[in-house]
Amino acid sequence: MTAASVVVHPNADVLAQSVAARLATSIIDAQAARGEASIVLTGGRIAKAVYTALGASPIRDAIDWGRVDFWWGDERFLPSGDPERNETQARDSLLDTLPVDPARVHAMPAPDGPDGDDPEAAAARYAAELATAAGPGSRTMPHLDVVMLGIGEDAHVASVFPGHPAVYESRDVVAVRGAPKPPSTRITLTFGGINTADEVWLIAAGGGKADAVALALSGSGPTQTPAAGVAGVAHTRWLLDRSAAVALPARFRSPRR
Numbered sequence: 001m002t003a004a005s006v007v008v009h010p011n012a013d014v015l016a017q018s019v020a021a022r023l024a025t026s027i028i029d030a031q032a033a034r035g036e037a038s039i040v041l042t043g044g045r046i047a048k049a050v051y052t053a054l055g056a057s058p059i060r061d062a063i064d065w066g067r068v069d070f071w072w073g074d075e076r077f078l079p080s081g082d083p084e085r086n087e088t089q090a091r092d093s094l095l096d097t098l099p100v101d102p103a104r105v106h107a108m109p110a111p112d113g114p115d116g117d118d119p120e121a122a123a124a125r126y127a128a129e130l131a132t133a134a135g136p137g138s139r140t141m142p143h144l145d146v147v148m149l150g151i152g153e154d155a156h157v158a159s160v161f162p163g164h165p166a167v168y169e170s171r172d173v174v175a176v177r178g179a180p181k182p183p184s185t186r187i188t189l190t191f192g193g194i195n196t197a198d199e200v201w202l203i204a205a206g207g208g209k210a211d212a213v214a215l216a217l218s219g220s221g222p223t224q225t226p227a228a229g230v231a232g233v234a235h236t237r238w239l240l241d242r243s244a245a246v247a248l249p250a251r252f253r254s255p256r257r
């Protein structure tokens, strides 16, 4: 695993603008290097602010949106179009404003989808879609440039919750039942799926996230602190606002923070 870097921003608005600019640059760099980019989206409040910031930024015009694959790190297993779905949030705040290729927008299945109200079958379908994108060979995950993750107050990432079966999973994608945060049924990438990405970004704003961030960066184990269980192959970035960073371990604090 790579070393983690921590960047602290003055407030949530600046954090969102900064992550949006970083995401745009990462997509531009990936397209320059490989001809395409592959990004894993997340849900939650700071993610919505990032998508809104990117959609409003002139940098968006530097990207060939038709050559970006969008995946999701987790989804709330709710009907298509439900405002609580992470997909709906990303579409409303960003994707619907961009000339994306619909075939490259890989939403996780909904209960009104081909598998009906069967989240295990829906998770298996998503795993198969990822494996197809990975191409021939033994890989089960496609190349992922960036996985973005929010962090819960309980230190969950994607829909991997403390002590839940997903923390022990060897499959890349699983269904989650009985999640402590509504809705109780979800689909999620696991540590194994997430940790194939070049870069993993953990994005947190607000004092409610401070203890979770501090625990994850203090050597707490991933079973009880899932945010401690994710890392990018090339880089792991903690992108925080000042409130989420108040309890950072001393070695991650800079004199200016």
Ligand SMILES: O=C1O[C@H](COP(=O)(O)O)[C@@H](O)[C@H](O)[C@H]1O
Pocket: 042, 043, 044, 045, 046, 047, 074, 075, 076, 086, 149, 150, 151, 152, 153, 157, 158, 159, 181
């Ligand atoms: O339920 C979820 O929560 C987390 C964090 O959301 P936030 O609003 O507290 O920032 C999110 O990252 C995850 O994707 C989502 O499904």
